[in-house]
Amino acid sequence: MTLTRASRPLSAGVGNRNDQTRRHNLSTLLTMLHHGGAQTRAQLTRQAGLNRSTIGALVTELADLGLAYETDPQDSGLVGRPSPLVHANEKVVAITVNPDVDAITIGLVGLGAVLHKRIRFETAAVPTVRETVNVVSAVLAGMRTELEAQFRVVGVGVAIPGLVNSNDGTVLLAPHLGWRDEPVAAPLADALGFATRAANDAGLATVAESLYGSGRGVHDLVYLNGSASGIGGGVLAGGSMLRGSQGFAAELGHTLVNSRGERCHCGKTGCLETEVNLDRLLAVLGRDSLGLDELDELLLNETLAPDVRAEVDRQLDVLALAIGNFVSVFNPESVVLGGFLGSLYEANPERLRAAVRELTLGSLGETLRIDRAQLRSRLLTIGAAELAFGDLLADPAGTAF
Template identity: 65%
Template sequence: MSTVGSSRPAPSRPLVAGVGNSNDQTRRHNLSTILTTLHHGGAQTRADLTRKLGLNRSTIAALVGELVDLDLAYETARTEHGTVGRPSPYVHPNDRIAALAVNPDTDAIIIGLVGLGGVVHKRIRYETDGLPSVRETVNIVKAVVDGMRGELESTFRIAGIGIAVPGLVRVDTGVVALAPHLDWHDEPLAELLSEALGYPAVAANDANVGVIAESIYGAGRGVSDLVYVNGSPSGIGGGVLVGGVPLRGASGYGAELGHTLVNPGGLLCHCGRSGCLETEVQLNRILAVIGRETIDADELDQVLTTSTDPALETEIRRQIDVLCLGLANFISVFNPERVLLGGFLGSLMAAHPERIQQGVRDASFGELAAGLTLERAQLRSRLLIVGAAEFAFEELLADPAGTAPALTA
């Protein structure tokens, strides 16, 4: 059984699988390499794994066999005709090895069930009346998961719980130091959810979760230097990859991009300063123009791309121009290969892609924007639950042989 009532720190190792090692003493490392490769890249043949990982065929066969015995992978025969010799079987990650994912926000709590390979089995949106407290969040998640217990126990093995929080999270303890839009202060969220559900839990900032998900499964795949900026009802967050490694900072608070100063004479931010990016570029200011309190992400796309309201168009253009200044600052600091926009920032880009592209080029310093690609994040509504699950899978991916036998069934 997994350790009940425990939380564990968020991952800080490179996201890519790496290559194998033929030294017999590093068998566990090689198992980790293969399982991570399958988890991130999907089903592959043994021959593919041999080529990618630099191990010989017999070693790959033995390691794959061990992953199959651990019920972390399974094999299927190839069906292609015309191949010479004995066809190499496909090796699949077992998506019944799963993680629970939780994303609390100001208007709803999202609970997901995500299998190895990033397969989203369930995504449940539980709308809340007002800001949910930590205790309410734990109770809601427990009630939803308890309703799934029969299916979880009969069909899945749970690696743990990953939590994406719109705020500052201490990565070593899973304590939410500050989630200002939720009015949470020094809350041991990972520990509380772990005790309530009986699975180990890990918590992280939602934007850091998002950059990991996009870099593995989305528009940031294969990019080592990446800036991800997300806009949500809670404000603007950011995540950064530097040389393929997530930027954490000394206390895990790195890349608080929403608190970049863009207008010294602007609105007062909850952080105490005026004119932060997240006060000047804000979903609520768009909703106020269109007379709405909330809006679905897909509907927002439609509204922003089809509206003929001059007031809305003026606000969209104002926010885009300010956003471009902020993005140019990030480009100067991090010199990324790619910048991704998620949440309602992606909707702004869908409304005026040329204005954003040109605005970033005009505001950027010298050649820093040369060769840069600016894209919308791809995972949309799956983003945070897939990313949160990645944190929950970290221990299993790092040591399949040591972790799999203890997974909660």
């Protein structure tokens, strides 16, 4: 069901030099509010390096565009009139989609990474692209009144567990889903009426965690995401995402950890994702599927059954071996663990830290931080939203939606 016409970003280069500067400054200001939260005009003035009158004009324009608003100033205790707080408008939202082997998760995220809603629709079998489109269409049809009354939708971001051509939203290969050379963004855009973009889920999670979570302010980071589809990764090197010549770098789940292990779907034997595996955890827990919050509750129980504890520790030891390799290759400041890997880590964090220190080259492991992703179950939803917000943040005045 079509809710509105898909947005068409306009060029920020249109117009004279003054117009280009204004649009660039609008982009800077909205991005600061979106990533940094509510701030006073005085704070924005200092951070943007612009004068007060320019900031005032930009805030007014963002408010006129419906992208920001101000609230009464807070009493700072300082002499003089306190500055109003400027907020990104959380009612401007992105729809997010994350298909996996056992569920399709649909989210609604506002500017400022405000999570309004997340719906996990469990599937009886691995969903096809068509089934994914149908499920998302049906869920949004049920939300139509709410969407039209309360929100402005800027677009759709799709997080895919596989290799994705982010230029056209085609999935080149998502082996666990059985998708190969499948257009995903185009059929969703046609069905929903919103501009749609798709990218690899672990890459999007890396972006989200570096902006809003454990990786904030970290320039050299390895992110590992564990889901029902396996293990994906993302690497920040000097503050930039490592992409590779074709954009498919950091497939860290296919690192060799056991030459006598199981055969992986990729054709190799003993990949990380065959040894550190959600299905193996679920098997010893006696469950077919679990949400991340439920998995947390089970694994953080101090009285784990002996077979569960043994499997948790085995997987932690294998994960430590892989992390030791990543530390030698990338020399990160921090390793962040998301998805079920975060739950696994929390079940026995000191075991993993000690094993990594033992397995890293020289003293590299001594200064390494290992953190759980702070965004937890929101991670892929927030990451997919960043994808959808991209055009708006780049040119607030030139993006029609």
